[in-house]
Amino acid sequence: MSADSSLTVERDRRVVERPERTLYADAYYAESGEATDRPVVAFVYGGAWETGARGQFARWALDAASEGFVAVELSYRLSDEATFPAQIRDVRAGLAWARENAESFGGDPDRLAAVGHSAGAHLAVLSALAPEGEFGDDSPVRTRPDSVVGISGPYAFDGDDEDGVTERFLGGTPEEVPHRYEAAQPVNHVSGGAPPTLLLHGEEDEVVPAESSEGLAEAMAAAGDEAEVRTYPEADHVFLHSSYWYPRVREDAFSFLRESLN
Template structure:
């Protein structure tokens, strides 16, 4: 089936867990993890005790200045995924001089994508308010996501209203790193319904085309939107390749100069699993993008 969202097969779940456990052992020493922080008050009527939580990963080495911050949003077709699978990303970023925040958010069928985006916005709001307590600089806050998480990261970067709703105006996001992003243009994708099984995405996105457009970053980017790094697998799903290329084309037409790299031979899931290795191309570009190069050298 050639849809552009990966099916989380049991083997991939096991592999992700093994990578996470191995990484906890291998790189825990250079970082500190503050786990399961609630990013909305437990007294909030909509509080979800599992999904409204995040983890913060902090370099153990002291720094004279506040460090850049990367908030990572996981993928999983908007109906699966958990921050705990991605501890290796938090550890790797912290080891390289970045304060990392890995978040959970509610999933379908419990909620639809607008509520997921709102959860992510509230996690960003918590980060801007509290990250200095962990050595992070709220003035250098970046978003990162894989697959569905990439689409959500792009949406929060481009749609200023999502963050303004929680008191963040102007938008505090300084840029976004998109790793094989899904959902950049669901308005186009769901109108075409060209692949078998596409009806399943009506669960997280609903049946209203106006909503599909509202949650598609393609229709929110402007000349003043914060910059993007886009990484696409050379052997990923065609729809991810196509929508990412269209996203880049629109940014260029608006006068932006996005970094756009196709990684030869990479399929969709390996695009995120490669982040286990510290020196891969995504980290190399990310560290320069967020201004962490000096901190990285000091941390090694």
Template sequence: MSFQKCFFRLTGSALLGGALLTGPAQAQQLPAARDTSFTVRSAFIKEKKRHPEISIAQPALPATVQAAYNLTYCTLGTRALQLDIFYPKAKRKKGYPAVLFIHGGGWRSGNRSNHIPMAQQLAARGYVTVTAEYRLSTEAQYPAAVHDLKAAIRWLRANARHYPIDTTRIAVWGFSAGGQLAALVGTTNGDKQLEGSACNTSHSSSVQAIVDVDGTLSFTHPESGESANNQPSPASAWLGGLKTEKPALWEQAGGLSHVTPQTPPIVFINSAVDRMHAGREDLIKQLDTYHIYHETHAFPDSPHTFPLFNPWFEPTLQFTANFLDKVFKTRR
């Protein structure tokens, strides 16, 4: 199945289409109206002006991969959170490592379908992959998204008998805002303050590897740009206030604040836009202190949205697969 058909199936539209510090009350709500300010198509039109050679990466579903769409992984009141899953047709007694994909869009836009191509291609390389939605800032502010994504990881473990998942090898992969969330989810393994209390709570939400694709590691780092102007931004909308109003919350929401000796291995895959990987070098210093494995890959002269487009899609996939193979190979 082509990416366009998958997107239509998911959205009904064309491709255009101590104590926990908290933001505003996390009341259960119906889904907010979808913010479509960020789409693959709009990003393509923007970047095509500077990079006329690019094309949207949309390979077909590999013949060796099975897919299931619109599966509910957690229900909050009347709100059903959904994911799509891709997995090898070949059976394996011990199952396959799993990867949760997290889309970007400034914590208020974007769609899980954005990374269907990457998820499908990684599944063909021997992984169970899922693209999951999460509550955006138009619906619920921080830490709701973190709670949702940890619930998605618990769903993977709860459903390991139905899908061929090795529950000892689960990774999280995120782009942009999704990369920030991936780093935060992965560096807060076992942190009850960010766990959430809904859905499959008898299972662990811990992950064993992190793939951060151009996601910030700190909202307060000088490189982020957020700390320089103290103006309303996608981050302030998600965090429920300006940095000067909620400095502790802004600090808490960055993965840089949570590195411990138990932090899993991380790969950073970055564009040429420095502010999108703010805090990376400081986090790497912490990883080195604890002797935690990490890799860094960067594409010179690339736009922030590089993983969505050729010619960067395939090498991003390759960096991801190589890293995960290396981290997980001793457990295969």
């Protein structure tokens, strides 16, 4: 249970078995009788695809539950466990699980959003832009979210990979696995028909430049998609978790989710 006794937190809900490990989700929701019509928000943590865990979005999830959403924190295999497309398959399995179990938490399975930060933003947005089944995910349940929020995400790979993060994630260089580099970039899946998309970015992000969000938003707008980008002066890569920025970023994200899932 959370500090607010009206909120329930169910941890370690089994989602799917993978050869490397079992993946779990945490669910956050308000106790409200028989309500089964609340929008569902799935949070996807960041960490360069090689670190991170459920709990990074706990503050967000608790506040989301307090404000009338059902919130779930998903997990996925990291790049030292499995290379792409394992991560997007895991996130899509988590989104399918969230739809399948939404009503048990008081949620509406037909109103599901994905929210991610950094590598999690990449996976959340990729799940929204790429067609169903694109990565060998064969869920009978719809996995594409109905809206998506990406925060500080890398949506195109510009070849600057001095620390080898992208190479470890994709399992090789662009010359070795060109098909993975092509498939893993969300911008390459822009084709129209995407769900409503909000991209948030700090203008002083030295990990992933704000141009990443701006470029994707421009590409999506050109394809006729509903995409909005907002930047925050003097904000860095992890601004969404700072006490200074959090109230504003949360309100921006939650207002968008209420409208797009209405």
